[in-house]
Amino acid sequence: MPRFTTEIVVRFNHVDPAGIVYYPRYYEMINQASEIWFEEALAYPYPKMFAEGWAVPLAHLESSFKNPSYLNDRLTFALGVTKIGRSRIDLSIVTTCKDEVRFLTRQSIVWVNHKTIKSAMIPDDIRAKMEGFLLDEAEDISL
Secondary structure (H helix, E strand, O other), rough: OOOEEEEEEEOOHHHHOOOOEHHHHHHHHHHHHHHHHHHHHHOOHHHHHHHEEEEEEEEEEEEEEEOOOOOEEEEEEEEEEEEOOOOOOEEEEEEOOOOOOEEEEEEEEEOOOOOOOOEEEOOOOHHHHHHHHHHHHHHOOOO
16 A cells, blocks of 8 residues: 655754754654645644644554655655554654655654543544555565
8 A cells, every 4th residue: 555755844943053963853844744744634734633623643653764854855754554443543654855764754643522532433534544554564674
């Protein structure tokens, strides 16, 4: 299955004094890529999600830093779904620049009621759209 891709340009606020991406900024960027996925691929932007009483907080995160990224690099974030449960969505994100892997991430987000922060069942229409990004085992990344 195809991964959803989006590009984020490394800006001055992303880099440290050595001119490379300061590692916490990658987490901001993967969050941005996930938010763009919800908006563009799932047609369910965060403002609408929150207005309808839902949220998708992070439950688990693991990463591997492969190569440095620099100011003005155009990073491609390729997001795929490895598993969808009742409320949990496991994502695989490969971050590249000019075909070089920079950063690998596996994360789990959980569909929750925004007010109670209790897990809830993913709505069927959103689940169906997510299933369009399900990866085969061979397409998953190894950190």
